[in-house]
Amino acid sequence: MTLTELRYIVAVARERHFGKAAKACHVSQPTLSVAIKKLEEELGVSIFERGSNEVSLSPVGERIVQQAQQALEAADNVKQVALHGKNQLAGPLRIGAIYTIGPYLYPELIPQLRKSAPEMPLVVEENYTSVLTEKLKQGELDIIVIALPYAEQSIVTQPLYDEPFVVLLPASHPLTARKSISSVHLEDENVLLLGRGHCFRDHVLEACPACIPKPGLIGDLPHTIEGSSLETIRHMVVSGLGITVLPCTAAGAHSYSQRLLTIRRFSSPIPHRTVALAWRASFPRPKVIDVINTAIRGCNLSCVKYVRGRK
Amino acid sequence: MTLTELRYIVAVARERHFGKAAKACHVSQPTLSVAIKKLEEELGVSIFERGSNEVSLSPVGERIVQQAQQALEAADNVKQVALHGKNQLAGPLRIGAIYTIGPYLYPELIPQLRKSAPEMPLVVEENYTSVLTEKLKQGELDIIVIALPYAEQSIVTQPLYDEPFVVLLPASHPLTARKSISSVHLEDENVLLLGRGHCFRDHVLEACPACIPKPGLIGDLPHTIEGSSLETIRHMVVSGLGITVLPCTAAGAHSYSQRLLTIRRFSSPIPHRTVALAWRASFPRPKVIDVINTAIRGCNLSCVKYVRGRK
DNA sequence: TGACATGGATTGAATTAAGCTATGGACAAG
């Protein structure tokens, strides 16, 4: 078995066409055909099913190609390691965070990283968990910050901190009279939610099942209003459209004074989420993980509880 | 770059000797020397430092070899996938658990797995976290059950359940009068601990810092008695040597009647541990993980709280 | 139905890479 053969089967699996795959690999079609046949004989299974007018993957082939991709990635990483020399903290790092973390973590994290790894330029992105996951797996991102639970094949995760949720109220709201708020108090309130796809939306609904949006209108407005970001929701809370639930790191960073907005904590059991790092298991720069881990723990996120560190 | 070259550098890194490495690879010494030189030229770095009387790894070389090992493992897995054919649930699985989980989980888990994956013979082991980790990394185990926190390079973890701790008392003990017990109640008690190396020992000490063992003797016995397993500790509790803290799954499975032993829950905050699966990120049988996950969730562990599943 | 197009398999020659034996050269020990 050679890396070349693995490249060939990955190409055919991608192109679904021997000729095109051969072109993509810069070899002739017979070369590729022979190489694949040789590999199939060595492995004792047929990877592709040559139909009359199409090439498809056999069930085993599917998994073989997946595994081959991993092997190729690992081999590529050998080159990367050699390229970047001994300093893992040199060279760019592509980092992603979900929408409900990025805006509140990055302003703390990035200055920290500039200090601890000045030779590591950062490419930074915000997106949904699903998009970040895809980009991470495709190698378009190196490390992402998401909320647990999170389990993906060949992705390593590392919990960072537990983040309690808080309630954001207009200052004039009756609930501001309470010192802490239970999820039952939210049942009759108009709780503004993020749109579908935001995992924080699901976290809130889990903590407050009664907040599940109902179809229909109240006056001109839909029964439940969905915001496209925590900041738009904050504006709507100010404007009196309703109240909302925020992760605590998002509670402080805003431009409204206490005369307009009030924050109240939850009474026990306090709903919360666990924020974690995730990276490809094959990511070849362990020190980068350590540095980011340390940097986040060094961030001034006063309301969170850091998870005990890596051993 | 070829897999053969990677095998060569891994061998030299292991043997620290070109000649011996060549023998281990079943090739002549010049073959190996040339191949390594070629790879070093391709990568543009020198992997080994040829000293007068010894071969050592350069700093970059160290990481290159590590990465090479990963690539070789991934390539091996291609063969494994082909070998076991389309059925990931066929072929033996080597599973490990720490001492404080295995005896209580296996009797539930193994019959479950026999049902859901009858063609998968199980090789089962119990050991300390550190030993299991080493065996997992070396490929001597496929999947292990440990307690969080757990973070190892290129190991994937998946939380399974939260397990509250309980207090085990002789039936005649004054604390049996209480419905629930707080850690402060343990301060003046003789709390029997597991020996060093058991992570559960550390969990107990974290929940009850006052229980940290003090040197010295009480009469003939050491001030703090350490047991080699939860079962030996249970015997000692029966015999009146002291009380102990157990994970709740270990509380029920014993041969003593309620007339001798009493179990009491903790009052809030209830100390607990999170039990998780861990496997090499390169482990090529994702369905096996799913099946074990499902099997454990199907176990009759009434006292635990299962963590939300994989998405 | 038959000419043609498509797409993978086969063939055989040319090239390249990987392997071996023999030898060279640096270094340390005696």
Place this chain on the structure above:
DNA sequence: CTTGTCCATAGCTTAATTCAATCCATGTCA
């Protein structure tokens, strides 16, 4: 100064890879 160790180099052989040319099965359309 000799000897032994150990990695590097040279020259040769053999095996593997690649390509162009060709074959063959299948599907399309007049």
